[in-house]
Amino acid sequence: MGGVTKRRDSDSEGPQAMATNNGKHQVVVIGSGFGGLFGTKALKRADVEVTMVAKTTHHLFQPLLYQVATGILSQGEIAPPTREVLAKQKNAQVLLGTVTDIDLEARTVTHHVLGRETVSHYDSLIVAAGASQSYFGNDHFAEFAPGMKSIDDALELRGRIFGAFEMAENAARRGEPYDHLLTFVVVGAGPTGVEMAGQIAELAHKTLKHDFRSIDTKQARIILCDAAPQVLPPFGVKLGAKAKGELEKIGVEVQLGAMVTSVDERGLELKDKDGTIRRINSVAKIWAAGVQANPLGKTLSEQSGAPLDRAGRISVNPDLTLPGYPEVFVLGDMISLDNLPGVAQVAIQGAKYAAKEIDNRLKDKAPQKPFSYFDKGSMAIISKFRAVASVGKLKLNGSIAWLMWLGVHLIYLTGFKSRVGALLSWAITFIGNDRSERTVTEQQIFARQALERLNAGPQDLVSKPGEFDAKLEAKRAELEERAAEESRLTDEGQRGIHAES
Numbered sequence: 001m002g003g004v005t006k007r008r009d010s011d012s013e014g015p016q017a018m019a020t021n022n023g024k025h026q027v028v029v030i031g032s033g034f035g036g037l038f039g040t041k042a043l044k045r046a047d048v049e050v051t052m053v054a055k056t057t058h059h060l061f062q063p064l065l066y067q068v069a070t071g072i073l074s075q076g077e078i079a080p081p082t083r084e085v086l087a088k089q090k091n092a093q094v095l096l097g098t099v100t101d102i103d104l105e106a107r108t109v110t111h112h113v114l115g116r117e118t119v120s121h122y123d124s125l126i127v128a129a130g131a132s133q134s135y136f137g138n139d140h141f142a143e144f145a146p147g148m149k150s151i152d153d154a155l156e157l158r159g160r161i162f163g164a165f166e167m168a169e170n171a172a173r174r175g176e177p178y179d180h181l182l183t184f185v186v187v188g189a190g191p192t193g194v195e196m197a198g199q200i201a202e203l204a205h206k207t208l209k210h211d212f213r214s215i216d217t218k219q220a221r222i223i224l225c226d227a228a229p230q231v232l233p234p235f236g237v238k239l240g241a242k243a244k245g246e247l248e249k250i251g252v253e254v255q256l257g258a259m260v261t262s263v264d265e266r267g268l269e270l271k272d273k274d275g276t277i278r279r280i281n282s283v284a285k286i287w288a289a290g291v292q293a294n295p296l297g298k299t300l301s302e303q304s305g306a307p308l309d310r311a312g313r314i315s316v317n318p319d320l321t322l323p324g325y326p327e328v329f330v331l332g333d334m335i336s337l338d339n340l341p342g343v344a345q346v347a348i349q350g351a352k353y354a355a356k357e358i359d360n361r362l363k364d365k366a367p368q369k370p371f372s373y374f375d376k377g378s379m380a381i382i383s384k385f386r387a388v389a390s391v392g393k394l395k396l397n398g399s400i401a402w403l404m405w406l407g408v409h410l411i412y413l414t415g416f417k418s419r420v421g422a423l424l425s426w427a428i429t430f431i432g433n434d435r436s437e438r439t440v441t442e443q444q445i446f447a448r449q450a451l452e453r454l455n456a457g458p459q460d461l462v463s464k465p466g467e468f469d470a471k472l473e474a475k476r477a478e479l480e481e482r483a484a485e486e487s488r489l490t491d492e493g494q495r496g497i498h499a500e501s
């Protein structure tokens with residue numbers, strides 16, 4: 001695999017002018033999320049070679065991350081290996097790597113894994129690198145209030161949530177105050193925040209209620225706060241109010257119009273609408289507010305001149321191509337087009353559209369109509385058998401919405417194994433009140449931060465090829481010197497003789 005650098009097609013020549021080398025058209029796909037994986041799969045029958053480069057080896061079903069964080073699902077159930085998913089797709093190659101640069105003129109993508117650089121050439125490029133958490137300019141909040149974007153995030157949060165109960169049990173045993181350990185704050189009342197707060201409440205009030213001796217987990221406070229005046233803004237006022245009511249019924253304190261102004265190890269400060277600043281003491285805080293598009297958007301913007309919006313999303317043409325570069329498609333959470341929301345369906349439908357366009361061009365077919373997003377609706381689970389769903393004009397809440405949620409998530413989970421696994425884990429949680437994934441390790445909680453403190457992160461632990469040879473040579477010389485000294489001592493009869501006392 002790996003194509004040859006091609007001339008850039010100008011707008012006037014049109015996309016059909018694209019050249020191919022060595023027989024096969026090279027498509028590089030950045031990302032293995034909804035856009036990247038579905039785009040790669042949609043190219044299955046196209047006469048192309050696809051190289052999918054992503055910084056993880058799995059396809060992550062982000063909507064269920066909160067269930068990993070609260071011990072309902074295992075990470076494997078929501079993150080099947082992309083290599084396995086694509087094993088039968090012979091025209092697709094999977095490469096682990098973090099893309100650090102895209103050269104639109106040379107048509108190359110540069111990616112790294114543990115300090116090793118690889119450059120892949122493309123004829124067509126699909127950029128679907130998603131978004132990361134936004135702390136609205138306060139990135140230092142992340143250390144004390146992790147977001148939820150990756151498996152690492154979810155496992156770290158699982159450690160912090162279950163760990164807080166453990167610390168509280170110890171503090172109670174010592175006769176010390178522990179309210180701050182049993183106060184959980186979720187920042188952001190969108191679907192992720194609502195789902196997270198609901199699950200922590202169920203955990204504290206139901207799952208763990210018989211497991212501790214010195215604390216009563218039912219006394220735990222779960223606070224959901226947001227600067228906005230309502231819960232679940234995209235669902236409309238009525239469903240938002242219903243969701244708020246349901247959350248309060250299961251013991252979540254909903255604090256709206258409250259903006260977080262500072263976060264530290266032991267708590268956070270909030271500014272209410274009337275200007276009052278107040279503090280909540282809480283060790284376990286979860287950030288579920290705001291997203292920022294992947295920085296690769298900036299790379300594309302600098303070279304193409306396409307503007308970025310405030311969330312770092314790049315403006316694309318109605319056919320999802322980068323202005324001036326018809327061979328480059330940008331998808332999903334990275335794009336700013338017609339106010340499309342940052343949801344999985346935008347990425348999936350965009351991916352299928354881009355793949356079809358690439359195939360059409362190779363077959364000299366006419367371009368498709370501009371991309372048009374079909375909104376299949378949104379839903380959020382609040383607690384066991386309680387959810388809200390907004391599908392077109394239909395607004396549902398309660399158990400019917402919950403059943404819809406269950407069906408939709410089963411359909412969209414990738415892979416048979418993940419579906420069966422998730423179904424069994426849901427049975428454990430929803431029929432009983434248990435959680436099958438309560439295991440927490442110290443590494444999950446602390447190792448990531450320790451690695452970040454190393455100069456270059458994980459690659460600090462792995463030497464580059466040249467460096468490794470030099471180190472090996474130095475070690476060999478040291479060993480030879482020591483061996484020579486040993487034999488000199490032996491020859492002089494100094495070995496094995498104890499010094500006389």
Ligand SMILES: Cc1cc2nc3c(=O)[nH]c(=O)nc-3n(C[C@H](O)[C@H](O)[C@H](O)COP(=O)(O)OP(=O)(O)OC[C@H]3O[C@@H](n4cnc5c(N)ncnc54)[C@H](O)[C@@H]3O)c2cc1C
Pocket residue numbers: 030031032033034035036053054055056060061062063064065066097098099100128129130131148149191192294296331332333334342343344345347379
């Ligand atoms: C906690 C949470 C809950 C959500 N809930 C819902 C929901 O209920 N319903 C819904 O529709 N949507 C939901 N979303 C949003 C949805 O997950 C996103 O809109 C969707 O994942 C966007 O797809 P994408 O392909 O653009 O990006 P992603 O799916 O995020 O994929 C990005 C990919 O790019 C890779 N990547 C990133 N940077 C690089 C790089 N430099 N080099 C190589 N690879 C890179 C990542 O590893 C990943 O594979 C949720 C999101 C989160 C975080």
